[in-house]
Amino acid sequence: MISSARRAASASVTGRTVLVGTVNTVLTPVGGRHPRPCGRGRWAAGGVAGGMSAATRLRRLDESAEIVVLERSGHVSYANCGLPYHLGGVIAERDALLLQTPESLRERFALDVRVRHEVVGVDAAARTVTVRDLASGEVYAETYDHLVLSPGAAPSVPDVPGVKRARTLRTVEDPDALLGALAAAPRTAIVKVFGLTVAVTGWNGKRARAAGRDHRVVHTHPASHAGYYPGAAPMALKLVFDPGSGEIPGAQAVGTEGVDKRVDVIATAMRAGLTAPELADLELAYAPPFGSAKDPVNMLGYVAANLADGTTQSVQWHELEEAVAAGAHLVDVRTAGEFAAGHVPGAVNVPLDELREHAGELPAGPLVVYCGVGVGVHTATRLLTGLGRRVANLDGGYATWKTATAAAA
Numbered sequence: 127m128i129s130s131a132r133r134a135a136s137a138s139v140t141g142r143t144v145l146v147g148t149v150n151t152v153l154t155p156v157g158g159r160h161p162r163p164c165g166r167g168r169w170a171a172g173g174v175a176g177g178m179s180a181a182t183r184l185r186r187l188d189e190s191a192e193i194v195v196l197e198r199s200g201h202v203s204y205a206n207c208g209l210p211y212h213l214g215g216v217i218a219e220r221d222a223l224l225l226q227t228p229e230s231l232r233e234r235f236a237l238d239v240r241v242r243h244e245v246v247g248v249d250a251a252a253r254t255v256t257v258r259d260l261a262s263g264e265v266y267a268e269t270y271d272h273l274v275l276s277p278g279a280a281p282s283v284p285d286v287p288g289v290k291r292a293r294t295l296r297t298v299e300d301p302d303a304l305l306g307a308l309a310a311a312p313r314t315a316i317v318k319v320f321g322l323t324v325a326v327t328g329w330n331g332k333r334a335r336a337a338g339r340d341h342r343v344v345h346t347h348p349a350s351h352a353g354y355y356p357g358a359a360p361m362a363l364k365l366v367f368d369p370g371s372g373e374i375p376g377a378q379a380v381g382t383e384g385v386d387k388r389v390d391v392i393a394t395a396m397r398a399g400l401t402a403p404e405l406a407d408l409e410l411a412y413a414p415p416f417g418s419a420k421d422p423v424n425m426l427g428y429v430a431a432n433l434a435d436g437t438t439q440s441v442q443w444h445e446l447e448e449a450v451a452a453g454a455h456l457v458d459v460r461t462a463g464e465f466a467a468g469h470v471p472g473a474v475n476v477p478l479d480e481l482r483e484h485a486g487e488l489p490a491g492p493l494v495v496y497c498g499v500g501v502g503v504h505t506a507t508r509l510l511t512g513l514g515r516r517v518a519n520l521d522g523g524y525a526t527w528k529t530a531t532a533a534a535a
């Protein structure tokens with residue numbers, strides 16, 4: 127859809143072409159509601175991925191075109207692909223998914239973007255679309271020379287038992303409705319999203335923040351069972367806890383295997399009033415095909431205990447920019463090969479096994495250290511702290527940073 131919209135946009139610049147396949151539009155002034163002089167024509171279409179690709183491509187091809195984007199939702203440019211991760215708590219802030227606004231698109235691309243405006247009819251002969259302003263209820267006709275239809279798709283809900291309780295995940299508003307339903311429902315819930323299992327219990331970080339509650343967040347990326355036993359699958363766990371009392375307001379998990387078990391254990395611990403550090407002491411069933419000697423839930427407990435008693439400090443992925451702006455230096459303690467395959471911009475690479483030898487060469491000032499998934503970094507931060515350095519680890523390591531920043535991009 128996106129590439130066909132781009133092709134259509136390219137083809138249309140040389141003539142008066144009607145583009146079909148997106149709901150982003152670019153209109154020409156034939157007496158519409160907003161008549162104005164134009165270059166090669168006036169265009170109209172819908173928003174988000176395909177529509178905005180077409181509209182911005184058109185602008186880059188023709189500075190004089192008059193381009194109107196009609197989008198019925200409240201958002202014109204957001205990362206649909208990040209929605210499951212926001213729901214799962216990997217991306218805490220919904221705002222991280224909002225990529226552009228009508229204002230930013232007007233400024234950069236001179237687009238007339240009208241959100242909450244629904245196209246309810248097209249008269250191809252008259253070259254007009256009928257538009258309903260969803261805020262005011264006003265219905266008006268808009269004229270065009272070229273029309274790009276990019277309405278996307280609607281979720282298909284299969285007719286299966288229990289479907290009345292099903293929710294769809296398509297728009298940026300959907301996670302709010304879904305999380306609202308979860309909050310009103312029993313504390314623990316689990317859903318399948320594109321083959322991934324997403325399980326949540328209690329509060330996420332966003333809710334803790336909104337409630338003004340002091341809290342810390344721990345991200346880990348453990349394997350579903352011992353890594354040396356075949357079939358271990360990665361998962362992402364997130365624990366929210368109160369650093370003073372140790373109380374656990376909530377947890378979220380995403381993965382393909384073993385997610386249900388970990389969230390059930392944490393939900394039970396919450397019900398029993400266990401603290402986050404006490405998760406380290408839980409005796410959980412262990413054999414290599416089923417878990418690890420230190421289960422992922424135990425590991426959350428160890429990390430929480432270190433944060434609660436000040437043994438370690440952490441920086442969340444979305445706090446990194448601010449930490450660097452404040453003078454922190456980034457140190458990547460993975461191997462040179464892992465570093466070469468991708469790293470946080472600005473980081474220097476000192477592999478963990480060489481850190482003791484090269485610690486004196488690190489730049490002065492505070493350090494933010496990271497590894498792949500936030501395990502090896504603990505050794506690195508303790509080593510550097512022991513050498514008198516002020517150190518924080520990047521919570522969840524490169525894995526959390528990469529996933530979260532990619533989804534927000």
Ligand SMILES: Cc1cc2nc3c(=O)[nH]c(=O)nc-3n(C[C@H](O)[C@H](O)[C@H](O)COP(=O)(O)OP(=O)(O)OC[C@H]3O[C@@H](n4cnc5c(N)ncnc54)[C@H](O)[C@@H]3O)c2cc1C
Nearest residue numbers: 127149172174175176177197198206207244245277278296
């Ligand atoms: C939860 C989720 C996760 C995804 N993850 C991935 C992924 O990981 N990788 C991947 O490749 N793809 C992924 N996708 C798919 C990808 O987001 C879509 O392919 C892409 O958004 C389609 O772009 P589009 O412009 O055709 O449609 P959309 O992005 O749906 O945009 C269409 C827009 O048109 C508007 N519209 C519809 N009718 C009208 C009307 N009558 N008047 C005005 N406006 C109207 C809609 O409100 C909508 O905003 C995911 C999609 C979802 C929902």
